Amino acid sequence: xxVAAGVSGLPRMTVHVxxxxxxxxxxxxxxxxxxxxxxxxxxxxxxxxxxxxxxxFADDGSVRRYIxxxxxxxxxxxxxxxxxxVSSDSVLSIVPSVAGG
Amino acid sequence: MAIGAxxxxxxxxxxxxxxxxxxIILPQVGPAGQERLKQASVLIVGAGGLGSPAALYLAAAGxxxxxxVDGDVVELSNLHRQVLHDTPSVGRSKTExxxxxxxxxxxxxxFEEYPVRLDSGNAMRVLDGWxxxxxxSDNFPTRYLVNDACVLLGIxxxxxxxxxxxxxxxxxxxxxxxxxxxxxxxxxxxxMVPSCAEAGVLGVLPGLVGTIQATEAIKLVLGIGDPxxxxxxxxxxxxxxxxxxxxxxxxxxxxxxxxxxxxxxxxYEEFCGGGAEPLAEPHERPLVPExxxxxxxxxxxxxxxxxxxxxxxxxxxxxxxLEAYGAxxxxxxxxxDVLDELDPAEDVVIYCRTGHRSAIAVKQLMSVGFxxxxxxxxxxxxxxxxxxxxxxxx
Numbered sequence: 001x002x003v004a005a006g007v008s009g010l011p012r013m014t015v016h017v018x019x020x021x022x023x024x025x026x027x028x029x030x031x032x033x034x035x036x037x038x039x040x041x042x043x044x045x046x047x048x049x050x051x052x053x054x055x056x057f058a059d060d061g062s063v064r065r066y067i068x069x070x071x072x073x074x075x076x077x078x079x080x081x082x083x084x085x086v087s088s089d090s091v092l093s094i095v096p097s098v099a100g101g
Numbered sequence: 102m103a104i105g106a107x108x109x110x111x112x113x114x115x116x117x118x119x120x121x122x123x124x125i126i127l128p129q130v131g132p133a134g135q136e137r138l139k140q141a142s143v144l145i146v147g148a149g150g151l152g153s154p155a156a157l158y159l160a161a162a163g164x165x166x167x168x169x170v171d172g173d174v175v176e177l178s179n180l181h182r183q184v185l186h187d188t189p190s191v192g193r194s195k196t197e198x199x200x201x202x203x204x205x206x207x208x209x210x211x212f213e214e215y216p217v218r219l220d221s222g223n224a225m226r227v228l229d230g231w232x233x234x235x236x237x238s239d240n241f242p243t244r245y246l247v248n249d250a251c252v253l254l255g256i257x258x259x260x261x262x263x264x265x266x267x268x269x270x271x272x273x274x275x276x277x278x279x280x281x282x283x284x285x286x287x288x289x290x291x292x293m294v295p296s297c298a299e300a301g302v303l304g305v306l307p308g309l310v311g312t313i314q315a316t317e318a319i320k321l322v323l324g325i326g327d328p329x330x331x332x333x334x335x336x337x338x339x340x341x342x343x344x345x346x347x348x349x350x351x352x353x354x355x356x357x358x359x360x361x362x363x364x365x366x367x368x369y370e371e372f373c374g375g376g377a378e379p380l381a382e383p384h385e386r387p388l389v390p391e392x393x394x395x396x397x398x399x400x401x402x403x404x405x406x407x408x409x410x411x412x413x414x415x416x417x418x419x420x421x422x423l424e425a426y427g428a429x430x431x432x433x434x435x436x437x438d439v440l441d442e443l444d445p446a447e448d449v450v451i452y453c454r455t456g457h458r459s460a461i462a463v464k465q466l467m468s469v470g471f472x473x474x475x476x477x478x479x480x481x482x483x484x485x486x487x488x489x490x491x492x493x494x495x
Contacts, residue, residue, distance in 0.1 A: 019265045019339075020294060023434045024465065029340075051437050054468035055293075065286040066293075070346040078349060093346060095335065097285045098264035098294060100302055101151045101239035 010034040013041060013090040017052070020096055024051040038071050038084045041092060056094070066097040103137055103324030104232045104257070112136065117209065121163050129325045135163060139209075141322040142166035144231040146219055146247055148195040149173075150307025151237030151261045151314060153185035158315040159235075160203040164322070166211045167203060170227060171195040172218035181304040219243055221366040224250040233318045234258035237311060239296065241288040242369035248273060248281035249363050252356045257321055259314040259329075264294075266303050268310035268336040271329045271348065272317050274357065278330035283351040283358075288373040299457045306338055389463040392450055392475040394484045401426050407448035407475070412436065412462045417454060421481050421492040433458050436465060445470045452477035452484070454495070 015031040022029055033044040046053045058064050069076040070093040074083065086092075113136060118125065121135050143164050145152045148171040160167055173195050175186045183195075190198035196214035203212050215227050219238070228234060228250045236247045236258050244262070251258040257275035262268065273280045313334065320326045335344045355362045400406060409428040411418060418430045431439050433453075443449065449466065451459040451474060459476045466474040477484070485492035 016344075019267045019337075020300075023461070024437065026437050027434045050469050051465050054465070064289075066289040068284060068346075073344075073346045075347065075349065093335070093344065095269070095333065095346060096294070097241065097289050098262045098267075098269065099239060099241045099244055100263040100296065100300075101147050101149050101237045101261065101307070 011088040013086045068095045139165040144168040145235045147237035150182040151311040154311035155315040168213040170215040241373045261310045261314045270334045279350040280357040391478045455480040
């Protein structure tokens, strides 16, 4: 179920956490945040999910280069400012390196 | 554009026409496409979970020349997912096992085996001349090696990777599309991502992903459909969802960018910061503060026992544990839930089976201010071997 807006009135979007990182979120595969932009989402992650944030972000705040973040399928590194707005059906996908074969 | 288009066509024998009939009647394949498959060559790196279905389907589909690179032998614990091999093959080399199976499926396939571990010294020679490479390797050094060699040789490769219940697939180094380094510029630290041996893997998962890889290899050979170039397919078997994200070539990519710095193969073990052996015991690579089993015993004996956390799963706790010394079971996935109950200034020793998961736990605790967290080197198996042989190892 997609909730159009949270109590704050902001869009309530979804973050997909891959299985390899769910040990950092207490097993949760879906996180929901109320935010206007994807940058606010990242800030919410830093505030509320310190273990996950420690894995996603380097000390300088950038996303680590063995992890990629995609907003609605587009790499965050390539998104222009206008495209960083989130809506209630926005999905941020965390895609880490995995090597199993 | 089909790979190898323009090659002289050898034609199909009547038996081949019969064998591939259901495929030949596809308008996108036809007799010409089947002949193209017969003329094509595909090299599979790794005869494991991914390489198994890829090899089976590529052989059955009529790829004329099939190569398999793998330096391992078949183990019993491989068989729940590596369907290329069977029980009588346990102990045999994987390439030998692959060759026997492929010959039974399709004796017309020209099979070439490379019973070696791919490395910087042999990769260019082994990979050169193949039309398509399927990467079914199981470690980061080999993945970067396959990428760089394919970029340098101009060979497209079909990427697949798996972890527990999830997989990824894409086509790299094809045309103007991105390569693996465009997606993952750097490998993760060697202790960050557990191998399948440590984390487990659903047996059928590589069946799905490896079959996707075989499909993409066939599409590349035939030049049909939309290959996974510039797209990363994400497979989640628990949710049973297939999603995709867009990939772009990185102009700054060291391998395929506008000014590539990788003009020859490098030392991939060093690049990835550790041994390429995915089963290597993590305690051989001290990356977080550690404590030896003897030292822990001494501290317990002196009446200064630290807080001890066991981050394995409950079924493992039932096999062996350090409850007698006050150990508490907190599976790694629940560590976050008990942070409030722990004192960051307190000595904490964390153990698991062999020291891998506990190293991750120590890193997690350190990242939120625990300065005195220690990893028990070698885990409870090491404790069982050196301190308390009454405990079983597993």
